[in-house]
Amino acid sequence: MSLIKIQERLKQEVRRTALELFGVELEQVNAETPPRPELGDLAFPVSFELAKLIKQASGVKVAPRSIAEQLKTKLEAAAEVSRVEVAGAGYLNVFFDRAKLLALFAAEKPIEPTEVSPFPDRPKKMVEHTSINPNKAAHIGHVRNAVLGDTFVRILQAAAERVEVQNYIDNTGVQVADVVVGFMHIEQMDLQEIKALDSSLPADRPFAYYCWDLYTKVGHFYRDGNPSGEPNAERLRLRTEVLHALEEGNNPVAALADYVATRNVECILDTMERLEIRYDLLARESDILHLHFWDRAFELMKQAGVIRLENRGKHAGCWVMPFESHTGTDEHESDKIIVRSNGTVTYTGKDIAYQLWKLGQLGLDFNYKPFRTYPDLHVAWVTTTEPNAEILPEVPRPNFGGGVKVYNVIDSRQSYPQEIVARGVAAVVPEVGADASVHLSYEMVALSPAACEELGIELSEEDRARPYIEMSGRKGLGVKADDLIDRLEADALREVASRHAELSLEEQSATAHEIAVGALRYFLLKFTRNSVIAFDFKEALSFEGETGPYCQYAAVRANSIFRKLDNDAVRSAEELIRENSVAADGAKVSEVLAGEAGTEVWSLVMLAERLDEVIAQCAASAEPANLAKYTFTLARAFNLFYHRHRIIAEEDQIRRAVLMAVADITRRRLTAALATLGIAVPERM
RNA sequence: GCACCCGUAGCUCAGUUGGAUAGAGUACCUGACUACGAAUCAGGGGGUCGCAUGUUCGAAUCAUGCCGGGUGCACCA
Numbered sequence: 001m002s003l004i005k006i007q008e009r010l011k012q013e014v015r016r017t018a019l020e021l022f023g024v025e026l027e028q029v030n031a032e033t034p035p036r037p038e039l040g041d042l043a044f045p046v047s048f049e050l051a052k053l054i055k056q057a058s059g060v061k062v063a064p065r066s067i068a069e070q071l072k073t074k075l076e077a078a079a080e081v082s083r084v085e086v087a088g089a090g091y092l093n094v095f096f097d098r099a100k101l102l103a104l105f106a107a108e109k110p111i112e113p114t115e116v117s118p119f120p121d122r123p124k125k126m127v128e129h130t131s132i133n134p135n136k137a138a139h140i141g142h143v144r145n146a147v148l149g150d151t152f153v154r155i156l157q158a159a160a161e162r163v164e165v166q167n168y169i170d171n172t173g174v175q176v177a178d179v180v181v182g183f184m185h186i187e188q189m190d191l192q193e194i195k196a197l198d199s200s201l202p203a204d205r206p207f208a209y210y211c212w213d214l215y216t217k218v219g220h221f222y223r224d225g226n227p228s229g230e231p232n233a234e235r236l237r238l239r240t241e242v243l244h245a246l247e248e249g250n251n252p253v254a255a256l257a258d259y260v261a262t263r264n265v266e267c268i269l270d271t272m273e274r275l276e277i278r279y280d281l282l283a284r285e286s287d288i289l290h291l292h293f294w295d296r297a298f299e300l301m302k303q304a305g306v307i308r309l310e311n312r313g314k315h316a317g318c319w320v321m322p323f324e325s326h327t328g329t330d331e332h333e334s335d336k337i338i339v340r341s342n343g344t345v346t347y348t349g350k351d352i353a354y355q356l357w358k359l360g361q362l363g364l365d366f367n368y369k370p371f372r373t374y375p376d377l378h379v380a381w382v383t384t385t386e387p388n389a390e391i392l393p394e395v396p397r398p399n400f401g402g403g404v405k406v407y408n409v410i411d412s413r414q415s416y417p418q419e420i421v422a423r424g425v426a427a428v429v430p431e432v433g434a435d436a437s438v439h440l441s442y443e444m445v446a447l448s449p450a451a452c453e454e455l456g457i458e459l460s461e462e463d464r465a466r467p468y469i470e471m472s473g474r475k476g477l478g479v480k481a482d483d484l485i486d487r488l489e490a491d492a493l494r495e496v497a498s499r500h501a502e503l504s505l506e507e508q509s510a511t512a513h514e515i516a517v518g519a520l521r522y523f524l525l526k527f528t529r530n531s532v533i534a535f536d537f538k539e540a541l542s543f544e545g546e547t548g549p550y551c552q553y554a555a556v557r558a559n560s561i562f563r564k565l566d567n568d569a570v571r572s573a574e575e576l577i578r579e580n581s582v583a584a585d586g587a588k589v590s591e592v593l594a595g596e597a598g599t600e601v602w603s604l605v606m607l608a609e610r611l612d613e614v615i616a617q618c619a620a621s622a623e624p625a626n627l628a629k630y631t632f633t634l635a636r637a638f639n640l641f642y643h644r645h646r647i648i649a650e651e652d653q654i655r656r657a658v659l660m661a662v663a664d665i666t667r668r669r670l671t672a673a674l675a676t677l678g679i680a681v682p683e684r685m
Numbered sequence: 686g687c688a689c690c691c692g693u694a695g696c697u698c699a700g701u702u703g704g705a706u707a708g709a710g711u712a713c714c715u716g717a718c719u720a721c722g723a724a725u726c727a728g729g730g731g732g733u734c735g736c737a738u739g740u741u742c743g744a745a746u747c748a749u750g751c752c753g754g755g756u757g758c759a760c761c762a
Binding site: 030032033034035036039043045048051052064087088089090091133170173174175314315317318337339340341342344346347348350351412413414415416417441443444467495499515526527528530531532534536539542543544545546547549550552553554556557558560561562563564565610613614617621625626629632633636639640642643644645646647648649663684685 | 688689690691697698699700701702703704705706709710711717721722723724725726727741742743754755756757758759760761762
């Protein structure tokens with residue numbers, strides 16, 4: 001029996017009683033945690049609402065307090081409740097039977113996560129994240145996207161949902177084309193030479209780093225070396241030529257681009273693997289193109305009357321999607337162009353086709369082949385045009401696509417095109433609707449002026465006065481993910497080495513890695529999605545205060561208590577708690593948990609047991625920051641508990657057993673919360 | 686011009702969807718290690734929740750209007 005179930009039962013009891021005593025049907029009953037633990041374990045502010053509803057129904061004015069008094073006796077009858085108090089203007093404060101619940105919670109063992117499709121019968125939710133243009137290394141802004149997406153996936157899984165993780169690979173777009181222009185026309189390299197260069201690069205300066213620098217050179221190349229100058233039309237035409245070659249496929253330029261894009265994808269996946277971020281499917285834009293997904297979507301949209309061909313005005317010859325809610329002005333049209341007058345499709349059009357496929361509404365499918373096998377044998381697949389590719393490997397292939405709900409992790413600047421995609425899909429298949437497409441939007445990661453200075457970037461007077469400076473892949477302005485992880489690992493290693501000289505370098509490095517991941521993931525998750533992160537090295541590299549390592553440290557401390565206790569002591573303490581909950585002398589446990597000191601201990605149990613509720617809320621609101629904040633609060637509460645109570649040295653057997661049960665419940669919940677954030681608990685730190 | 690987001694302690698941010706005395710981290714000051722590991726803990730100062738009006742038992746939270754900042758509104762992706 002979990003806390004969430006007990007709450008649910010009490011809510012039902014309140015509803016039933018309200019109907020029985022006052023003839024009022026409550027739609028939902030809110031339960032909240034009282035501001036201070038002395039006020040109880042659970043509070044219902046329901047009497048205020050009832051007073052209002054009774055007055056509306058019968059015209060009779062009833063004081064909230066008297067309503068609360070009547071509900072009180074009913075709630076007190078519940079087995080888990082020891083007493084109920086009416087407080088303030090009419091709050092119902094519930095106090096649980098602590099000894100009974102402690103035994104209940106202590107007996108709950110964590111569910112082992114299963115690797116293969118944990119919930120095969122559930123409708124599938126799709127999460128697309130990362131989706132970095134495969135023309136350069138990942139920077140910290142890309143990592144925010146990936147960490148948010150990955151953590152949301154973990155939250156859905158923790159909430160017993162079935163999830164498919166996709167990473168969209170835009171291998172035929174402008175950004176890839178630009179790097180191809182760089183290789184062909186600046187470096188004057190052919191495919192063989194690029195391959196030779198690639199294999200000659202050192203591990204700490206991989207191919208994606210080379211492309212990062214080359215990409216910025218291309219920007220200068222287009223403007224003849226003058227960043228503020230006019231673009232050179234002739235050189236821009238090189239980009240257009242490459243783009244056309246990519247769209248057609250089956251030519252040397254496309255082969256070169258495919259190599260460049262694929263190698264960048266590999267580098268990006270290597271980076272993400274460092275942060276425990278993995279994928280089920282890499283969906284490539286070239287395959288959407290060559291398997292004619294768009295042609296089918298175009299037909300569907302025409303049939304549904306979603307788009308129309310303009311024959312006059314400045315959009316003559318274009319297929320557009322009307323957008324009534326936006327009124328047009330001279331500069332800004334109200335209609336969104338889906339097919340250009342030259343017959344090519346815009347990004348939004350392609351995205352609608354892809355979205356329809358994700359929801360199983362396109363009637364076409366990709367072909368697939370394995371791309372990468374992770375150490376745990378999980379396989380990331382990639383789409384392909386080759387029809388027989390999927391029968392080649394012996395690995396059983398999952399069925400991709402066909403989700404009931406699609407979450408797209410994309411930054412907030414794209415909320416307008418995302419809205420169009422959702423509406424387009426809803427117009428083609430009204431029974432699916434716009435609610436099936438969720439734009440999981442988040443604000444960008446920018447650089448603090450101090451961070452720019454540290455990177456050696458010159459700032460204008462104007463920029464220096466701004467709170468933050470936007471990163472730009474085009475200008476090469478940003479913090480590369482691998483560089484930051486390297487620094488975090490180096491810092492952590494120094495600390496670990498000074499604390500645990502007895503460990504081998506291998507063990508020290510492994511621990512430092514887990515700490516680095518904890519620091520970075522927590523740093524990116526502690527901000528809510530719609531808050532801009534002004535990246536600051538000092539903050540990001542900190543291991544103290546509200547950080548991942550702080551949370552990890554609390555769990556490590558908890559584990560170290562149990563490492564020092566022998567198994568028999570643990571087992572007999574568990575026995576003691578269990579027996580006390582049923583035997584008449586359960587009073588002893590209650591005694592330990594009573595009074596001011598007992599309430600302080602008990603409040604930690606209540607906080608730990610709220611994890612399920614927090615996970616459910618995060619899944620519903622798609623806001624991982626809530627879980628991060630909760631995890632920190634739990635770690636902080638445990639550190640306080642740890643400081644105040646000496647468990648091993650405790651001489652009173654009952655008291656010791658209670659403290660052990662509380663510590664055990666907390667460490668299990670804390671470990672589970674951290675795992676859901678993608679943060680491991682090191683052996684020592 | 687239109688749409689969306691933001692404004693809370695010196696700084697960086699939370700605030701359980703309208704609930705009880707608005708909270709953390711950081712910075713600053715002071716104290717606690719012969720240790721279940723101090724990457725920790727305790728105490729202190731620090732607030733007109735941008736401004737105004739309204740809605741009601743009750744507003745940082747909802748509505749309207751201002752002020753200030755950001756983003757988007759391409760035959761780019």
